[in-house]
Amino acid sequence: MPVEPYEAATAPGPVPTPGHPMSYSTKLSLTINGQVRDIDVDNRTTLLDALREHLHLTGTKKGCDHGQCGACTVLVDGRRVNACLTLAVMHEGDDVTTIEGLGEPGNLHPMQSAFVKHDGFQCGYCTPGQICSSIAVLDEIRANIPSHVTSDLTADAAVTVEEIRERMSGNICRCGAYSNIIDAITEVAGTQA
Structure with missing residues (x-):
């Protein structure tokens, strides 16, 4: 039944x-x-x-x-x-x-500050996802997790434009602020080294 x-x-x-x-x-x-x-x-x-x-x-x-x-x-x-x-x-x-x-006005996360400084957004719709991914990208590189463009799997992963582009490829910015986003990530990576 x-x-x-x-x-x-x-x-x-x-x-x-x-x-x-x-x-x-x-x-x-x-x-x-x-x-x-x-x-x-x-x-x-x-x-x-x-x-x-x-x-x-x-x-x-x-x-x-x-x-x-x-x-x-x-x-x-x-x-x-x-x-x-x-x-x-x-x-x-x-x-x-x-x-x-991640942060709030007056106490932004370093990645949020870098996005503001480098104009890593235009309309801003994709920005929350871009910032969360950017933070994870740097963590992945620090953890020595290879990407599809990592040329030497035996060497430590490095912050390069190619690595950032590959790792951020799942985050689309319809406004095209990609070069500014790369600048923001690169700056934060430099301060964390």
């Missing part, structure tokens, strides 16, 4: 979301920008939508919603992630940093 969707709700596990008997929700606990946040989301909710719609952190932008533009890039446990391509339920207990968690 087939189980009706409403009967399944009496079994242990997820419960149907009101109004959507075949949809389930999950309670999550994530650390967002240093603060533990508990949310209840539909299991199909992306991390991007959880941040924007449930937590009202709208600095992370929805661009293509297909992982092709990088506007939604955030840092999850220190690694960059396209928030539109991952489900919120996959990040129970993770440490998520959005653009709001």
